[in-house]
Amino acid sequence: MNARKKVAFCTLGCKLNFSETSTIARNFRDEGFDRVDFKEQADIYVINTCSVTENADKRFKTIVKQAQKVNPDAFVAAVGCYAQLKPKELAAVDGVDLVLGATEKFKITDYINDLSKNDFGEVHSCEIEDADFYVGSYSIGDRTRAFLKVQDGCDYKCTYCTIPLARGISRSDTMQSVLRNAKEISEKGIKEIVLTGVNIGDYGKGEFGNKKHEHTFLDLVSELDKVEGIERLRISSIEPNLLKNETIDLVSKSRAFVPHFHVPLQSGSDTLLKKMKRRYMSELYTDRVLKIKEVMPHACIGVDVIVGFPGETDEIFLETYNYLNELDISYLHVFTYSERDNTEAASFNDVVPKNIRAKRSKMLRGLSAKKRRAFYESQIGTEREVLFESENKEGYIHGFTENYVKVKSPWNPELLNTISKVNLTKIDDDGLVRFNFLD
Numbered sequence: 547m548n549a550r551k552k553v554a555f556c557t558l559g560c561k562l563n564f565s566e567t568s569t570i571a572r573n574f575r576d577e578g579f580d581r582v583d584f585k586e587q588a589d590i591y592v593i594n595t596c597s598v599t600e601n602a603d604k605r606f607k608t609i610v611k612q613a614q615k616v617n618p619d620a621f622v623a624a625v626g627c628y629a630q631l632k633p634k635e636l637a638a639v640d641g642v643d644l645v646l647g648a649t650e651k652f653k654i655t656d657y658i659n660d661l662s663k664n665d666f667g668e669v670h671s672c673e674i675e676d677a678d679f680y681v682g683s684y685s686i687g688d689r690t691r692a693f694l695k696v697q698d699g700c701d702y703k704c705t706y707c708t709i710p711l712a713r714g715i716s717r718s719d720t721m722q723s724v725l726r727n728a729k730e731i732s733e734k735g736i737k738e739i740v741l742t743g744v745n746i747g748d749y750g751k752g753e754f755g756n757k758k759h760e761h762t763f764l765d766l767v768s769e770l771d772k773v774e775g776i777e778r779l780r781i782s783s784i785e786p787n788l789l790k791n792e793t794i795d796l797v798s799k800s801r802a803f804v805p806h807f808h809v810p811l812q813s814g815s816d817t818l819l820k821k822m823k824r825r826y827m828s829e830l831y832t833d834r835v836l837k838i839k840e841v842m843p844h845a846c847i848g849v850d851v852i853v854g855f856p857g858e859t860d861e862i863f864l865e866t867y868n869y870l871n872e873l874d875i876s877y878l879h880v881f882t883y884s885e886r887d888n889t890e891a892a893s894f895n896d897v898v899p900k901n902i903r904a905k906r907s908k909m910l911r912g913l914s915a916k917k918r919r920a921f922y923e924s925q926i927g928t929e930r931e932v933l934f935e936s937e938n939k940e941g942y943i944h945g946f947t948e949n950y951v952k953v954k955s956p957w958n959p960e961l962l963n964t965i966s967k968v969n970l971t972k973i974d975d976d977g978l979v980r981f982n983f984l985d
Protein backbone atom coordinates (compact mmCIF):
# COMPACT_ATOMS: atom_id res chain seq x y z
CA MET A 547 0.00 0.00 0.00
CA ASN A 548 1.32 3.49 -0.94
CA ALA A 549 2.62 5.49 2.03
CA ARG A 550 0.59 8.65 2.69
CA LYS A 551 2.20 11.67 1.09
CA LYS A 552 3.59 14.45 3.23
CA VAL A 553 3.02 18.19 2.76
CA ALA A 554 4.78 21.09 4.50
CA PHE A 555 3.91 24.78 4.53
CA CYS A 556 5.81 28.01 4.98
CA THR A 557 3.70 31.15 5.36
CA LEU A 558 5.02 34.69 4.95
CA GLY A 559 3.20 37.90 5.78
CA CYS A 560 -0.10 38.64 7.47
CA LYS A 561 -2.76 36.87 9.52
CA LEU A 562 -4.86 36.54 6.34
CA ASN A 563 -2.11 34.46 4.73
CA PHE A 564 -1.97 32.23 7.84
CA SER A 565 -5.72 31.68 7.73
CA GLU A 566 -5.52 30.76 4.02
CA THR A 567 -2.58 28.39 4.51
CA SER A 568 -4.58 26.62 7.21
CA THR A 569 -7.53 26.18 4.83
CA ILE A 570 -5.27 24.94 2.00
CA ALA A 571 -3.71 22.50 4.49
CA ARG A 572 -7.17 21.12 5.28
CA ASN A 573 -7.74 20.58 1.53
CA PHE A 574 -4.52 18.51 1.41
CA ARG A 575 -5.62 16.54 4.48
CA ASP A 576 -8.90 15.74 2.72
CA GLU A 577 -6.82 14.45 -0.19
CA GLY A 578 -5.00 12.04 2.14
CA PHE A 579 -1.84 14.05 2.86
CA ASP A 580 -0.15 14.25 6.28
CA ARG A 581 1.09 17.67 7.32
CA VAL A 582 4.70 17.88 8.55
CA ASP A 583 6.89 20.77 9.70
CA PHE A 584 8.71 22.69 6.98
CA LYS A 585 12.06 21.51 8.40
CA GLU A 586 11.04 17.87 7.92
CA GLN A 587 11.14 15.63 4.83
CA ALA A 588 8.04 16.22 2.69
CA ASP A 589 6.84 15.24 -0.80
CA ILE A 590 5.56 18.73 -1.47
CA TYR A 591 6.48 22.10 0.04
CA VAL A 592 3.96 24.95 -0.31
CA ILE A 593 5.19 28.52 0.21
CA ASN A 594 2.47 31.12 0.81
CA THR A 595 4.18 34.34 -0.25
CA CYS A 596 3.79 38.01 0.70
CA SER A 597 4.36 41.09 -1.47
CA VAL A 598 4.81 43.52 1.41
CA THR A 599 7.78 41.76 3.00
CA GLU A 600 11.07 43.59 2.45
CA ASN A 601 13.27 41.63 0.02
CA ALA A 602 10.38 39.24 -0.69
CA ASP A 603 12.34 37.81 -3.63
CA LYS A 604 15.50 37.00 -1.58
CA ARG A 605 13.39 35.56 1.21
CA PHE A 606 11.55 33.31 -1.24
CA LYS A 607 14.76 31.95 -2.81
CA THR A 608 16.19 31.14 0.62
CA ILE A 609 13.06 29.22 1.60
CA VAL A 610 13.09 27.22 -1.67
CA LYS A 611 16.76 26.34 -1.05
CA GLN A 612 15.85 25.27 2.49
CA ALA A 613 13.19 22.87 1.16
CA GLN A 614 15.49 21.50 -1.53
CA LYS A 615 18.20 20.83 1.04
CA VAL A 616 15.83 18.64 3.06
CA ASN A 617 14.41 16.86 0.01
CA PRO A 618 15.88 17.71 -3.44
CA ASP A 619 13.19 15.58 -5.14
CA ALA A 620 10.27 17.35 -3.47
CA PHE A 621 7.67 19.30 -5.42
CA VAL A 622 7.77 23.02 -4.61
CA ALA A 623 4.70 25.24 -5.08
CA ALA A 624 4.28 29.00 -4.57
CA VAL A 625 0.97 30.74 -3.84
CA GLY A 626 -0.02 34.06 -2.29
CA CYS A 627 0.42 37.76 -3.08
CA TYR A 628 3.95 37.66 -4.46
CA ALA A 629 3.00 34.68 -6.67
CA GLN A 630 0.11 36.74 -8.05
CA LEU A 631 2.29 39.82 -8.67
CA LYS A 632 5.45 38.16 -10.06
CA PRO A 633 4.52 34.64 -11.27
CA LYS A 634 7.22 34.36 -13.95
CA GLU A 635 9.94 35.58 -11.58
CA LEU A 636 9.02 32.92 -9.04
CA ALA A 637 8.67 30.21 -11.69
CA ALA A 638 12.22 30.96 -12.83
CA VAL A 639 13.65 30.26 -9.38
CA ASP A 640 15.60 26.98 -9.40
CA GLY A 641 13.58 24.18 -7.79
CA VAL A 642 10.13 25.78 -8.17
CA ASP A 643 7.61 23.48 -9.91
CA LEU A 644 4.33 25.38 -9.67
CA VAL A 645 3.15 28.98 -9.22
CA LEU A 646 -0.55 29.66 -8.65
CA GLY A 647 -2.31 33.02 -8.76
CA ALA A 648 -5.11 34.39 -6.60
CA THR A 649 -7.91 32.47 -8.38
CA GLU A 650 -6.13 29.09 -8.31
CA LYS A 651 -4.42 28.88 -4.90
CA PHE A 652 -7.31 27.12 -3.13
CA LYS A 653 -7.44 24.50 -5.94
CA ILE A 654 -3.74 23.58 -5.59
CA THR A 655 -4.44 19.85 -5.14
CA ASP A 656 -5.86 19.87 -8.71
CA TYR A 657 -2.44 20.96 -10.04
CA ILE A 658 0.01 18.64 -8.32
CA ASN A 659 -0.50 15.48 -10.44
CA ASP A 660 1.99 12.82 -9.32
CA LEU A 661 4.32 15.34 -7.65
CA SER A 662 7.06 14.71 -10.21
CA LYS A 663 9.30 17.73 -10.58
CA ASN A 664 8.96 20.05 -13.59
CA ASP A 665 11.96 21.28 -15.60
CA PHE A 666 10.56 24.80 -15.33
CA GLY A 667 7.99 26.26 -12.93
CA GLU A 668 4.45 25.85 -14.29
CA VAL A 669 2.42 29.06 -13.94
CA HIS A 670 -1.37 29.20 -13.51
CA SER A 671 -1.96 32.85 -12.90
CA CYS A 672 -4.75 35.27 -13.71
CA GLU A 673 -5.57 38.92 -14.25
CA ILE A 674 -6.38 40.23 -10.78
CA GLU A 675 -9.76 41.41 -12.07
CA ASP A 676 -10.71 37.70 -12.32
CA ALA A 677 -10.17 37.28 -8.56
CA ASP A 678 -13.56 38.87 -7.81
CA PHE A 679 -15.07 35.92 -5.92
CA TYR A 680 -14.71 35.16 -2.22
CA VAL A 681 -13.18 32.06 -0.61
CA GLY A 682 -13.58 31.71 3.16
CA SER A 683 -10.81 30.52 5.44
CA TYR A 684 -9.70 30.30 9.03
CA SER A 685 -6.62 29.04 10.81
CA ILE A 686 -6.90 26.29 13.33
CA GLY A 687 -4.47 24.19 15.31
CA ASP A 688 -1.45 26.28 14.40
CA ARG A 689 -1.71 28.64 17.37
CA THR A 690 -3.67 29.49 20.50
CA ARG A 691 -5.93 31.82 18.60
CA ALA A 692 -7.68 31.36 15.28
CA PHE A 693 -7.48 33.89 12.44
CA LEU A 694 -10.92 34.14 10.86
CA LYS A 695 -11.00 35.68 7.38
CA VAL A 696 -14.11 37.86 6.94
CA GLN A 697 -13.09 40.06 4.01
CA ASP A 698 -10.62 40.08 1.10
CA GLY A 699 -9.20 42.63 -1.38
CA CYS A 700 -9.31 46.43 -1.25
CA ASP A 701 -10.81 49.28 -3.29
CA TYR A 702 -8.53 51.93 -1.83
CA LYS A 703 -5.66 53.40 -3.87
CA CYS A 704 -2.93 54.13 -1.30
CA THR A 705 -0.02 55.19 -3.46
CA TYR A 706 2.60 52.89 -1.84
CA CYS A 707 0.53 49.71 -1.73
CA THR A 708 0.52 46.62 -3.97
CA ILE A 709 -2.17 44.70 -2.09
CA PRO A 710 -5.10 45.65 -4.36
CA LEU A 711 -2.94 44.44 -7.29
CA ALA A 712 -2.30 41.13 -5.51
CA ARG A 713 -5.70 40.49 -3.92
CA GLY A 714 -8.24 42.33 -6.11
CA ILE A 715 -11.41 44.23 -5.27
CA SER A 716 -12.98 44.47 -1.83
CA ARG A 717 -15.35 41.56 -1.14
CA SER A 718 -16.78 39.94 1.95
CA ASP A 719 -17.92 36.62 3.33
CA THR A 720 -21.64 36.33 3.99
CA MET A 721 -22.69 37.10 7.55
CA GLN A 722 -24.15 33.60 7.83
CA SER A 723 -20.87 31.97 6.78
CA VAL A 724 -18.79 34.12 9.18
CA LEU A 725 -21.05 33.20 12.09
CA ARG A 726 -20.93 29.51 11.10
CA ASN A 727 -17.11 29.56 10.90
CA ALA A 728 -16.86 31.36 14.25
CA LYS A 729 -19.12 28.77 15.87
CA GLU A 730 -17.08 25.93 14.31
CA ILE A 731 -13.85 27.42 15.68
CA SER A 732 -15.21 27.87 19.19
CA GLU A 733 -16.55 24.30 19.17
CA LYS A 734 -12.96 23.14 18.57
CA GLY A 735 -11.99 24.65 21.91
CA ILE A 736 -10.24 27.76 20.54
CA LYS A 737 -10.65 30.58 23.05
CA GLU A 738 -9.81 33.57 20.86
CA ILE A 739 -10.82 34.50 17.32
CA VAL A 740 -8.97 37.28 15.48
CA LEU A 741 -10.98 38.86 12.65
CA THR A 742 -8.77 39.27 9.62
CA GLY A 743 -8.92 40.48 6.04
CA VAL A 744 -7.30 43.18 3.90
CA ASN A 745 -9.62 46.11 4.72
CA ILE A 746 -12.02 44.59 7.27
CA GLY A 747 -13.69 47.92 8.07
CA ASP A 748 -15.13 47.63 4.55
CA TYR A 749 -16.91 44.43 5.58
CA GLY A 750 -20.20 43.85 3.83
CA LYS A 751 -19.09 45.12 0.43
CA GLY A 752 -19.46 42.41 -2.23
CA GLU A 753 -21.10 40.03 0.24
CA PHE A 754 -23.47 38.89 -2.47
CA GLY A 755 -21.19 39.51 -5.44
CA ASN A 756 -22.17 43.15 -5.95
CA LYS A 757 -20.70 46.48 -4.87
CA LYS A 758 -23.45 47.10 -2.34
CA HIS A 759 -23.04 46.89 1.45
CA GLU A 760 -25.73 44.46 2.63
CA HIS A 761 -24.16 44.54 6.11
CA THR A 762 -21.58 46.78 7.76
CA PHE A 763 -18.61 46.08 10.01
CA LEU A 764 -20.75 47.34 12.92
CA ASP A 765 -23.37 44.66 12.06
CA LEU A 766 -20.62 42.04 11.96
CA VAL A 767 -19.30 43.00 15.42
CA SER A 768 -22.81 43.05 16.84
CA GLU A 769 -23.75 39.62 15.42
CA LEU A 770 -20.46 37.93 16.39
CA ASP A 771 -20.77 39.18 19.95
CA LYS A 772 -23.99 37.16 20.28
CA VAL A 773 -22.42 33.83 19.23
CA GLU A 774 -22.37 31.61 22.30
CA GLY A 775 -19.20 29.75 23.16
CA ILE A 776 -16.77 32.35 21.75
CA GLU A 777 -14.77 33.70 24.69
CA ARG A 778 -12.70 36.39 22.98
CA LEU A 779 -12.91 38.30 19.71
CA ARG A 780 -10.05 40.55 18.54
CA ILE A 781 -10.14 42.98 15.60
CA SER A 782 -6.81 42.55 13.77
CA SER A 783 -6.39 45.90 12.01
CA ILE A 784 -8.92 48.52 10.87
CA GLU A 785 -8.65 51.72 8.84
CA PRO A 786 -9.25 54.83 11.03
CA ASN A 787 -11.92 56.23 8.73
CA LEU A 788 -13.81 52.89 8.92
CA LEU A 789 -13.57 52.58 12.72
CA LYS A 790 -16.85 54.27 13.59
CA ASN A 791 -17.64 55.69 17.05
CA GLU A 792 -20.60 53.27 17.21
CA THR A 793 -18.20 50.36 16.77
CA ILE A 794 -15.94 51.69 19.53
CA ASP A 795 -18.99 52.07 21.82
CA LEU A 796 -20.19 48.56 20.96
CA VAL A 797 -16.77 47.05 21.74
CA SER A 798 -16.67 48.92 25.07
CA LYS A 799 -19.99 47.31 26.09
CA SER A 800 -19.50 43.96 24.35
CA ARG A 801 -19.36 40.48 25.91
CA ALA A 802 -16.46 39.11 23.90
CA PHE A 803 -14.69 41.86 21.91
CA VAL A 804 -11.42 42.80 23.61
CA PRO A 805 -10.23 46.42 24.16
CA HIS A 806 -7.42 46.28 21.60
CA PHE A 807 -7.39 48.32 18.40
CA HIS A 808 -4.69 48.23 15.71
CA VAL A 809 -5.22 51.27 13.52
CA PRO A 810 -2.87 52.12 10.60
CA LEU A 811 -1.81 55.81 10.64
CA GLN A 812 1.18 55.69 8.24
CA SER A 813 2.11 59.36 8.84
CA GLY A 814 1.36 62.13 11.36
CA SER A 815 1.70 64.71 8.60
CA ASP A 816 -1.41 65.72 6.62
CA THR A 817 0.86 66.66 3.71
CA LEU A 818 2.12 63.07 3.48
CA LEU A 819 -1.30 61.53 4.17
CA LYS A 820 -2.53 63.37 1.07
CA LYS A 821 0.44 62.07 -0.99
CA MET A 822 -0.28 58.56 0.28
CA LYS A 823 -3.94 58.96 -0.72
CA ARG A 824 -5.01 57.88 2.73
CA ARG A 825 -8.70 58.62 3.43
CA TYR A 826 -8.35 60.68 6.61
CA MET A 827 -6.29 63.44 8.13
CA SER A 828 -4.47 63.38 11.48
CA GLU A 829 -7.38 65.16 13.16
CA LEU A 830 -9.71 62.21 12.53
CA TYR A 831 -7.03 59.81 13.83
CA THR A 832 -6.68 61.86 17.02
CA ASP A 833 -10.47 61.80 17.47
CA ARG A 834 -10.52 58.01 17.20
CA VAL A 835 -7.79 57.60 19.82
CA LEU A 836 -9.51 60.06 22.19
CA LYS A 837 -12.85 58.28 21.70
CA ILE A 838 -11.33 54.86 22.44
CA LYS A 839 -9.58 56.13 25.56
CA GLU A 840 -12.72 57.95 26.70
CA VAL A 841 -14.87 54.80 26.77
CA MET A 842 -12.04 52.26 27.43
CA PRO A 843 -9.16 53.97 29.32
CA HIS A 844 -7.31 50.62 29.60
CA ALA A 845 -7.58 49.87 25.86
CA CYS A 846 -4.43 49.00 23.90
CA ILE A 847 -3.89 50.97 20.69
CA GLY A 848 -1.36 49.81 18.12
CA VAL A 849 -0.31 52.01 15.22
CA ASP A 850 1.19 51.24 11.79
CA VAL A 851 3.54 53.97 10.55
CA ILE A 852 5.70 54.22 7.43
CA VAL A 853 9.06 56.04 7.50
CA GLY A 854 11.00 57.36 4.53
CA PHE A 855 8.05 57.97 2.18
CA PRO A 856 9.01 60.29 -0.72
CA GLY A 857 8.73 63.90 0.41
CA GLU A 858 9.31 63.11 4.09
CA THR A 859 11.63 65.97 5.01
CA ASP A 860 13.29 66.19 8.44
CA GLU A 861 10.52 68.61 9.50
CA ILE A 862 7.75 66.27 8.35
CA PHE A 863 9.39 63.30 10.06
CA LEU A 864 9.60 65.28 13.31
CA GLU A 865 5.95 66.22 12.87
CA THR A 866 5.11 62.49 12.78
CA TYR A 867 7.44 61.75 15.69
CA ASN A 868 5.97 64.50 17.90
CA TYR A 869 2.43 63.63 16.89
CA LEU A 870 2.93 60.00 17.99
CA ASN A 871 4.85 61.03 21.09
CA GLU A 872 1.90 63.14 22.27
CA LEU A 873 -0.80 60.58 21.36
CA ASP A 874 -2.03 58.13 24.02
CA ILE A 875 -1.12 55.01 22.05
CA SER A 876 0.51 51.75 23.21
CA TYR A 877 2.97 50.56 20.54
CA LEU A 878 4.02 51.09 16.93
CA HIS A 879 4.62 48.79 13.96
CA VAL A 880 7.24 50.68 11.98
CA PHE A 881 7.58 50.00 8.25
CA THR A 882 10.48 51.39 6.23
CA TYR A 883 9.17 52.64 2.92
CA SER A 884 10.40 50.62 -0.08
CA GLU A 885 9.50 51.25 -3.69
CA ARG A 886 7.08 48.68 -5.13
CA ASP A 887 6.63 48.10 -8.86
CA ASN A 888 3.37 49.38 -10.36
CA THR A 889 2.62 51.67 -7.43
CA GLU A 890 2.09 55.41 -7.90
CA ALA A 891 4.64 56.33 -5.22
CA ALA A 892 7.42 54.41 -7.00
CA SER A 893 7.66 57.28 -9.49
CA PHE A 894 7.50 60.10 -6.92
CA ASN A 895 10.40 62.54 -6.60
CA ASP A 896 11.93 63.68 -3.28
CA VAL A 897 13.19 60.16 -2.59
CA VAL A 898 14.54 59.74 0.96
CA PRO A 899 18.02 58.13 1.07
CA LYS A 900 18.05 54.58 2.49
CA ASN A 901 20.36 55.49 5.41
CA ILE A 902 17.96 58.27 6.47
CA ARG A 903 15.04 55.84 6.25
CA ALA A 904 16.94 53.42 8.49
CA LYS A 905 17.80 56.17 11.00
CA ARG A 906 14.18 57.30 11.24
CA SER A 907 12.95 53.72 11.56
CA LYS A 908 15.31 53.26 14.50
CA MET A 909 14.00 56.42 16.17
CA LEU A 910 10.37 55.32 15.85
CA ARG A 911 11.14 51.82 17.11
CA GLY A 912 12.72 53.51 20.14
CA LEU A 913 9.54 55.53 20.61
CA SER A 914 7.47 52.34 20.30
CA ALA A 915 9.46 50.67 23.11
CA LYS A 916 8.91 53.75 25.29
CA LYS A 917 5.17 53.76 24.56
CA ARG A 918 4.78 50.04 25.23
CA ARG A 919 6.64 50.37 28.54
CA ALA A 920 4.45 53.30 29.61
CA PHE A 921 1.31 51.36 28.66
CA TYR A 922 2.43 48.28 30.60
CA GLU A 923 3.29 50.45 33.64
CA SER A 924 -0.22 51.95 33.50
CA GLN A 925 -1.63 48.42 33.80
CA ILE A 926 0.37 47.33 36.87
CA GLY A 927 -2.01 46.77 39.80
CA THR A 928 -5.01 46.16 37.55
CA GLU A 929 -7.06 42.97 37.28
CA ARG A 930 -6.99 41.34 33.83
CA GLU A 931 -7.73 38.06 32.08
CA VAL A 932 -4.86 36.15 30.47
CA LEU A 933 -5.12 33.64 27.61
CA PHE A 934 -2.08 31.36 27.89
CA GLU A 935 -0.16 30.38 24.76
CA SER A 936 0.89 26.87 23.87
CA GLU A 937 4.67 26.90 23.96
CA ASN A 938 7.25 26.34 26.70
CA LYS A 939 9.54 29.34 26.24
CA GLU A 940 12.72 28.57 28.23
CA GLY A 941 10.75 27.27 31.20
CA TYR A 942 8.06 29.95 30.99
CA ILE A 943 4.54 30.05 29.60
CA HIS A 944 3.52 33.30 27.93
CA GLY A 945 0.11 34.81 27.45
CA PHE A 946 -1.77 37.97 26.53
CA THR A 947 -4.32 39.90 28.55
CA GLU A 948 -7.49 41.07 26.82
CA ASN A 949 -5.83 44.46 26.32
CA TYR A 950 -2.73 42.87 24.78
CA VAL A 951 -0.29 43.03 27.69
CA LYS A 952 2.22 40.20 27.30
CA VAL A 953 2.75 38.25 30.54
CA LYS A 954 4.84 35.29 31.64
CA SER A 955 4.74 32.65 34.37
CA PRO A 956 6.78 29.54 35.22
CA TRP A 957 5.90 26.75 32.74
CA ASN A 958 2.76 24.86 33.72
CA PRO A 959 1.16 22.67 31.01
CA GLU A 960 -2.23 22.82 32.77
CA LEU A 961 -2.46 26.48 31.81
CA LEU A 962 -2.26 25.76 28.07
CA ASN A 963 -5.03 27.51 26.14
CA THR A 964 -6.86 28.51 29.36
CA ILE A 965 -8.05 31.95 30.47
CA SER A 966 -7.28 33.03 34.05
CA LYS A 967 -8.10 36.14 36.12
CA VAL A 968 -4.88 37.80 37.31
CA ASN A 969 -3.54 40.88 39.04
CA LEU A 970 -0.60 42.43 37.18
CA THR A 971 2.28 43.01 39.60
CA LYS A 972 5.52 44.08 37.89
CA ILE A 973 7.48 44.35 34.65
CA ASP A 974 10.43 41.97 34.38
CA ASP A 975 13.82 42.92 32.88
CA ASP A 976 12.78 41.32 29.57
CA GLY A 977 9.77 43.66 29.42
CA LEU A 978 7.19 40.94 30.11
CA VAL A 979 4.73 41.36 32.95
CA ARG A 980 4.41 39.13 36.05
CA PHE A 981 1.15 38.59 37.91
CA ASN A 982 -0.69 36.84 40.72
CA PHE A 983 -3.58 34.49 39.98
CA LEU A 984 -6.90 35.73 41.35
CA ASP A 985 -8.98 32.56 41.11
Ligand code: SF4
Nearest residue numbers: 700702703704707709
Ligand atom coordinates in the same frame (compact mmCIF):
# COMPACT_ATOMS: atom_id res chain seq x y z
S1 SF4 B 1 -6.19 50.40 2.62
FE1 SF4 B 1 -4.46 51.15 1.43
S2 SF4 B 1 -2.69 50.23 2.46
FE2 SF4 B 1 -4.48 49.06 3.10
S3 SF4 B 1 -4.60 47.36 1.64
FE3 SF4 B 1 -5.91 49.01 0.88
S4 SF4 B 1 -4.62 50.14 -0.56
FE4 SF4 B 1 -3.27 48.90 0.74
